[in-house]
Amino acid sequence: MAVYKAPVRDMQFVLNEVFLADNLWQSMPDTEEVSGDVVEAILTEGAKIAENLLLPLNQSGDEVGCQFENGVVTTPAGFKEAYQQLADGGWVGLGGNPEFGGQGMPKMLTVLFEEMLYAANTAFTLYPILSAGFSLALNSHASQEIKQKYLPKMYSGQWAGTMCLTEPHAGSDLGIIRTKAIPNADGAYEITGTKIFITGGEHDLTENILHLVLAKLPDSPAGSKGISLFLVPKFFVNDDDSLGERNQVSCGSIEHKMGIKGSATCVVNFDGAIGWLVGEINQGLACMFTMMNYERLSIGIQGLGLGEIAYQSAASYAKERLQGRAVDGPKNPDKYADNLLVHPDVRRMLLSVRAYNEAGRAFAVYVGMQLDIAKFHPNETKREYAADLVALLTPIVKSFFTDKGLEMCIMSQQVLGGHGYVKEWGLEQFVRDARIAQIYEGTNGIQAMDLVGRKVFRNQGQYVELFLSEMKVLLSEIADDSSLQCFYSGLKSTIEICEKTTQQLIASAKKDPNYLGAVAVDYLNLLGLTSYAYMWTKMAKVALQQVDQDDTGFYQNKLIVGEFFIQRLLPQVYALQISIDSGSSAIMKMGDEAF
């Protein structure tokens, strides 16, 4: 059986001690009511939901999956009741706008709740997460009338939301979508087209489903500049909020897939369905990005949550499994063998997973903090600075977290040997569930292109410089502390590599059109590792201040895992630098016919 206890103590450490969330919330009028008690309640109640409500449905949901018959999708047994409980508790609208019934909780906090849900049951979690992203887009771009009509029931969880972008011939390249929107005389639009791979496109969890659909008006410009966004409900909503007739939206089939089997992935047909414009005509992609950026951070956290449950399951197994002897003498002489933890290679695997997970958790909260500052801070300069950082870091979170998520699930699976490959311990499911996160919400390759193209080259490295300057401030704070020497020198060298590589990337991209595409993934990994080194240095600084007054080992273990990261994982930045330096020639040399 999989093992999972929400890492509440670790979450409190990151939120309260590393990022001093309380001080920040008090400085922003929209968050000043978020007290320590509220945080405590959300983390402890969230942990109960994850452990007691969602975890027990994870394996059974995977085994049964979603069923499709005559256009109707049935989710696995227990999902509907669990969703109802989540909705009744107000959890679906946790981060929503209070004006329309949301709870207004800051992102720094909601990322931690999301991590717990993803860890316990990724397939289930996609339903409420899509509704949260949907509501964010509606709240940011829809008319007041639409918001009033739809948001309260989205936040209450009575209705669910989807995002409908992908078509059979249009995935990464949304500029070529064919779904049409024809204007009606009454201001509404008739939407016709087929969308595929739509998560939660049809299901039995809620009484209504609202779709956000990308489509093109007949006279719109070609490519991504001619895309508009529409709200298309499954059932029309009457003026008294009751549900009316069914719209011309139907589910054609669901996909049979590798993982997240409890999440319905649907073909959705729009046959002259009535929809309403959200945002301006031809600005649909920009509006949809509000939802996609939210989802990208969230999908990153899918990788993190799965990495955490994989770690806990593997660590628990390693303690119990007796196999072989410690090379420096038996540790358990009364038994026929020692446990797996005596073997350095098993420790290497477990420490790697833990070091990536803990840095990832801190980084998720850090990015959540920038999102909160960008949204709520009264000071405009601070809002702009935070928004620039969010732009830079979103593709890194999505891509680095999900690549590491899969890698960490596989590494944890390896700790169990053959027992990791069979169903009983759950590891094989985590591997299958983690895999999709590298693909949807824009593949990780596309994220890397977004990073090097829009977020680095276009502004000549300005955002990277902001981020690295922050790290240099931390370096100056710890320069004289001999106990943090390992963190100081690790982070310092990494910053230097980033500065050099960024300058070279900008210069080389001007000369070689293939350069950015050829180095994008390596560069993203370089910034990912650098971000984690920054997080570990921040955590180590706080841990060191507390270590002498603590007899639980919590802070001591932070320092141990942090040092492991710096000594054993961070040196990958040197290899990445060499690889990036080599440019595009080795990649572009071979002719197409030779593939």
Ligand SMILES: Cc1cc2nc3c(=O)[nH]c(=O)nc-3n(C[C@H](O)[C@H](O)[C@H](O)COP(=O)(O)OP(=O)(O)OC[C@H]3O[C@@H](n4cnc5c(N)ncnc54)[C@H](O)[C@@H]3O)c2cc1C
């Ligand atoms: C389970 C599941 C759930 C999904 N949920 C949703 C959803 O809710 N809503 C929705 O709209 N979509 C959804 N998707 C679709 C998903 O977002 C797309 O599959 C994804 O964006 C990639 O598109 P594609 O599959 O067409 O691949 P393609 O775009 O054909 O890409 C194929 C490969 O080529 C690479 N590539 C393509 N173009 C470039 C380029 N310019 N530069 C470099 N590399 C490139 C890609 O990185 C990828 O490796 C879902 C998909 C799945 C499988």
